Amino acid sequence: MEHLISKIESSLHKGFIDQNKHVSAQFKPKLLTNKAHENVLSTLLQELKTCKTFTFSIAFITEGGLATLKTMLYDLEKKGIKGRILTSTFLSFNQPKMFKELLKLKNVEVRLTSVKGFHSKGYIFEHEDYYSLIVGSSNLTDSALKTNFEWNVFLTSLEEGEVIHHFKNQFEDAWHEGTLLTDEWIAAYAQNYIAAPFIKTNSSNIIEMRTEYLTNTLAESLTIKPNKMQNEALQQIKALRATGAKKGLIISATGTGKTFLSAFDVRNFQPKKMLFIVHREQILKKAMSDYRTILGGNEVDYGILSGNFKEVKARYLFATIQTISSERYLQQFVSNEFDYILIDEVHRAGAQSYQTIFNYFEPEFLLGMTATPERTDNFNIYELFDYNIAYEIRLQAALEEDMLCPFHYFGVTEYEKDGVIIDEVTELQKLVSHERVQHIIKKINYYGFSGDKVRGLMFCSSKEEARQLSDTLNEQGLKTCALTGDHSQNEREEAIKKLTSGELEYILTVDIFNEGIDIPFLNQIVMLRQTQSSIIFIQQLGRGLRKHDSKDYVTIIDFIGNYKNNYLIPIALSGDRSMNKDNVRRRTVNTDYIQGVSTISFEEIAKKRIFEAINNTNLSTLKILKETYSELKNRLGKIPSLLDFMHQESLDPEVIVNYSDNYYSFLIKMKEELPSLTTYELKTLSMFSLELLNGKRIHEILLIDILLKNGSITKCEFIKLVKNFGTYLEEETIQSVENILSLNFFVTVAREKYGNKPLIVLDNDYYKFSDEIAQSLKNENYKKFIEDIIGCALEKNKHYDSTQPFTIYKKYSRKDVCRLLNWESNAEGTLNGGHVKSNTCPIFVNYHKVEDDATVHYMDEFLSNEVFKWCSTKNRKITAKDIAPIVKSDSENTTVHLFVKKHNGEGKDFYYLGNVKVDESSAINDHLIDKGKAYNVVTMNMILEHPVEYNMYHYLVEE
Template sequence: MEDLLGQLKHSLQKGFIDKKHSEFSRFKPELLVNQKDKRQDVLTSLTDELKTCRTFMFSVAFVTESGLATLKSHLLDLYEKGVEGKILTSTYQYFNQPKIFRELLKLKNVEVRIANIDGFHSKGYIFQHDQYYSLIVGSSNLTSSALKVNYEWNVKLNSHENGELIDHFEEQFRDMWNTAVLLTPRWVDEYERFFEEELRPNVAEFPGHYVTNRLETALTIDPNKMQQAALAGIESIREQEEHRALVVSATGTGKTYLAAFDVRKYRPKKMLFVVHREQILQKAKEDFQRVLGGNDEDFGILSGPSRAVDAKYVFATIQTISKPETLQNFDRNAFDYLLIDESHRAGASTYQRLIDYFTPDFLLGMTATPERTDGYDLFQLFHYNIAYEIRLQEALEENMLSPFHYFGVTDVEIDGQKRDAEAFAYLTSEERVTRILEKVDYYGFSGKSVRGLMFCSSKKEAHALSVELNERGFRTCALTGDDSQEKRKLEVNRLEHGSLDYILTVDIFNEGIDIPSINQVVMLRQTESSIIFIQQLGRGLRKHESKEFVTVVDFIANYQNNYLIPVALSGDRSQNKDEIRRKMIDQSYIQGTSTINFEAVAKERVYASINASRLTDLKKLKDAYIDLKNRIGRMPLLQDFYDHYSIDPIVIGSKKENYDAFLSAVKEEKPVLRPVHSQVLTMVTQELLSGKRAHEVLLLQKLLEEKTLSRQRWKETLTEKEMREDESTLQSVERLLTLDFFKQADREKYGSEPLIHEEQGMYSLSSFLQELLEDDWFSELFQDVIATALLRSSRYDQQKPLTRLQKYSRKDTCRLLNWDKDEQSTMYGYKTKHGTCPIFVTYHKEGDVEASVDYEDTFLNPEVLHWYTRSRRRTSSKEVLEITEAEQRGIDLHLFVKKDDDEGRDFYYLGEVTPDPDSVEDTFMPNDQGEKLPVVTMNLILKESIDQQIYDYLHEKT
């Protein structure tokens, strides 16, 4: 109670009296705004409060389907915990559509009422916690744009439960609530009838087909921002007298239109456009005719019975055009412009036959997924000329795609030991079908009626589920590779025009099928490939006037490959488990109004998969290496991995002692290093590549450039770069580069000789290192580590020894806190030295841990950790007094926490802490023999509260 009151008083002091007030309080008043560059939005604050509240009250005039979708999984988790809430909304200006009221009725733990007052326009969110309330009031209605994108002002305040302000808000809410109308199905029916008859404009639901354009009309169609940039990239390549180019562009971003715009600019005498599926042909021809204009006979299809070989613009399937008898109908120079759609398929023999035959003046390839798993070098085919590249995140940011709300939901648990027949029976059981229907109904869709795709794990499952769904009143069909083109066209047409609710398939819809009206994508199969995941997600990302967003419902069972879900959604190719965990902890990387949500159990399954995954298997790393080598057309260096957002270089350093060893492991041809070269390369890789402290690599870089550097000039350089330059840090840097910091075993592993020399205030490279650098191959690899480490160091605050929420090992901590020696082996849970005391906590300990060290360290809230010392300690023990009296003794306490041992050796740094003197007490803990051992417990108060997402992550058990 006292701590809460103290925190609230500090929040008032800092927020309303003195902004320089130094005492931290997690309850400080905040201005909440949406700031893309800082990855901040109002939605995060809203969901953080929902996660911890006892109940909530929303008073919002406007609610949209997309806005409600951002909260649905959180509200479902609250329902599972028995937490209920109230939403008061309105019919003000008839903004709220009838369908949103039906969506609100689905919330089992939320009572909804309609304000019975003219001009109801409030925007307030009240959350009741234990003994206090949080209040968010401002300009944000419950819409995705207001919560994530728009420029909004909202104030977040916290009040004790006895505060007058919150009492006023509650009173106002109660008064409105008591006169409001309860939302019921009957009320919605009446509102919908009025809305449809009196208000809704008479607009057609489906757009008509494109009509062919006159030339002057076509010239008025302009490229969008992405297409303009891509066209400039293609033209730049042509200006270099190159004849091939590749465009990498996310599904739905208008690649076909882009190609048509470039053809319009190039003005070929005869063009060939090649696709791999017949369904695409007619749409591609119509798009080109719309952009190019001209006579109908200029545009012809070469596929099946259609043989328009004389058309100016020929649109052909690869199956038809690659036949020898078809190729013979054309001169090799017949086409001066050749386009290959979905060009990642170009390694197939049919495409190779086509490319080998024709000699166009210009060859353009287009693909959303250039990465290959078959070893084919797509980039070489296009002479490594990437004209333009835009991936999913950039396309969302540019508002080129339909926003999506992804929901990772809990699927039935699959026993990995089950035989195929048993697993199939489970996947098509009544229990699972019921669960599927419950989830797709709860998370819903945008638009009047569902137009959905369901991706199944097998043809057999697709057919069986279709039968089950049809028996329950849905209109579905199963489509697989066994079905004819005519059958596929028919069913797609039925889906587009509302005669079907769902098409169930396996993988024939992964790419090449254009159904813009898709408003729900359901994934009923495990994620085997991040590429396929994005292809299937992309089926719903094309914009269409009938939908505001697309709903993606992903059923997550206990599959080994669940870790690929955050990999796919974020586009993270680092192979770094910590980076992938961060994408689960904080999804602010997703752009625009799109959101990523996981139900609690589903999230635990993904974390468990990340922990168990073998991301650094040599085969996976070799595949990524080959992909990057193909992309840039040469053997990559570590910096290339960083520059191209590929494997995190630190992952390579954790797999092999240095990059030369990695190259040997992937069978790359290269010069041979002497053992002593390898030892030094291992040292800079293992100790400096992470960039956690940039000082060492910056000093080495300066000495490589200038040969000598005065200590004074070195300090000035650090000051100029806003890096700490205190004497203790300078000495620590020197100890590391002379190897004095390391234990004898490490010194021998690293070559035993210093890398720098310091005499009379002047630094220079040691004669030992200078001699090694005469080897060109070693010199290239050495400087590559230095350059990559400096790039990677940007993620760390170089003005401070440690950066909050970054991860560090015990060895890192010794170095960065400027200890004389590496003392990780004697650090255990904590150790005091040189005016610092790092404290390491493993939050969830292994089940077989000894009872005497099974401490119940627990976060009481985001700024207080209830912590235990080592056993056999009392409040009077010397090491305990160094902690409890740390402030008086000038000792800085630093807290490091990891969730469990599956995370490896590194811990999240959560910042400095101070013990609460009133909480320090002696207690006892039994060991395995039942003996009670003395131990001291206390509350450690963080100087800065940890983010709610990290707090939730540490609490969740996997």
């Protein structure tokens, strides 16, 4: 306790007296605001996750605000953690439906205060030995927690602190005088509720009034103006045509207004005759309506060519691909009949019907539109449009531009019975069993929806599941129907009408609603199947992303079973196509890449299943790599360079070279025909690729880069170059660079793998390439590969702190650490325990060890996010020659570095957690039991210079 008091006193000193005082970040007072990748919500979730109980005193609460906390509150309920919320009816801000959502929180007691003018915004958390408090401007709304300009102070206090004491007393007084929230209270409140004028409501009357107003306004306006995105796109399309291009491709996330964008461009182009092609008649009617809104003109100017309509003489013709590609109708048009042709959902263009259109018509300009140009059949959509991407905006950018309806995604736990979890081969009878249906109903009720009534889509794994599950849900009182590819267009349209009117609550389907259907009022998407591909995942999520007055956000509920493809979920949500497992894990733990008020949350068990899938899946199989490689090659229309992969945010070049040692060998596996390289050249390519491409130290990269440009450089000039770059520099580092590039650092096997000859020599104080490398560089093909590697290394180094050898939370192997600590040779085989050398000591910890015949469960443990208890290897005592220097490291000025990985499934690399100070007084001789036998070990506490941040800490600690 005395240590805790001291830390809090020091933190208050820093916060209110001297900002330069070095203290623990855990208790430091700070201002919480909403900035990029940092918001009030993240701190709120951190405090909830680690507290014993919590108390909120909040005036204004919205359903969206509650949605950001629901997964965390669900996990806390499972752990028996309870809390209280005190709120109000001040200004009629809080809506009746929100109070119903509060009642769903079984571990939270809610009361309504009778205090007049109640406007408080305080969050208090009780921890084991202290309290933390967030107080300021943020109400419990998703915008206040993520995007609004807010000021909140975060403070830490002991129970006897005056501020916390005063807060608790005030809260308790108001709490005891408050009214318990009940169904009866909500019913009475709803009966008399009148929303404040500034509060958005979901009343259908309001929607109709707004629609009527907009219609009248549009009629009075001469034109409708494009939004920011559409303006940018129109300028780029115009610039493309100015180059003489006849074709262009628009890549735009679902819901961003591709149809309106194309109509604006048609208005600019003013064609004599235009053709708009889609794959379903239902879409035609909506597209034609949108075009009339933008283009105006007479009704006779517009026509449909489909199975039911044959209005072929219209100036603006909207046709289904099935009809216009048929010989009977195609021959009614001359090849240049249309000077402007648009093809919607153009990723389908590999089909013969589309090819017929491409081969027959000769328009002045052809525009293709799609949200997902990537293809699993390797058909090259980009080639069809001469590789002209006129404009591109993906999901993350569209959310950032506020073009889409925000979403709250919940990765929830699938049904489990007797330890058996739903998986790919689960029998149909279990998928539609009463128990699973009850589980589904419980989850969709808990996570809810925005709006007056639920209007949802459920994606199932098969037609039969959709049909039987619909029947079973109906038996439980829900109003659902199943729609599959077996149903006619009229049946689909009728179901959508019923969903609109409220006669239906859910449509259950397999994949017919993945694309090309516009149901803006959808407020809940339920995924009851494994993720087959990131493309389909985004298509299905995108069904709910169109903005609509009836909703503030869309709820995405993804039931995560024991599926092998679970690793695709964070890939799809983040858009990260690197196939780097560490990136995928981080995208699961840290979801701050989602812009705006949208959030991504995983229940703890669901999150574990994703981690299991990541660990058990090889993301660098030939099949996966070939698909991703082909996709980028198709996009660029050429063999991509490694740097292209980085610029296009595709495969991580490290994944490529770890698979094939070097990019040349990888391209050979991709069946590319390349000029041959010698065995020595291939070996040196491997060395540059495997040792330097990762960008973990800039010094070697700068030297190779300057030699490629100038041929030589003096040692003095090189040192000046390094200093000008702004990185750290010591004589030992220069010597280390020489050891690496002479291959002296490496063990015999590695030297042989890398060519067994120096790559760089120091001749009369000049650095030069060796004669062998200089000769090889005369081969332009070889030189391009080296330049490509160095280009990637320079890019990757931008993500590292070049002012010091290691960067917090970056990953390093034991070999990397030997190199970056300037050791003269690779001693990775000696680094199982601590190893003190040249006043440095790296500590490597595999946190969750698998207990089997080969592994002992050591007592390594985080005592908090800033204190780590380290356990030595077996048969050690404090006096041992390799342990004593670690124990006395602080007094002997030895720098101790801590590297931790979650478990062996993460591979050879460890997260760098920074320098630690060993608490000498904590070191004790201890013992552990392995197979019934006791072994001597030493344990000691290490104080981290930088307490581990929230997401990383919980990722490492939780099993």
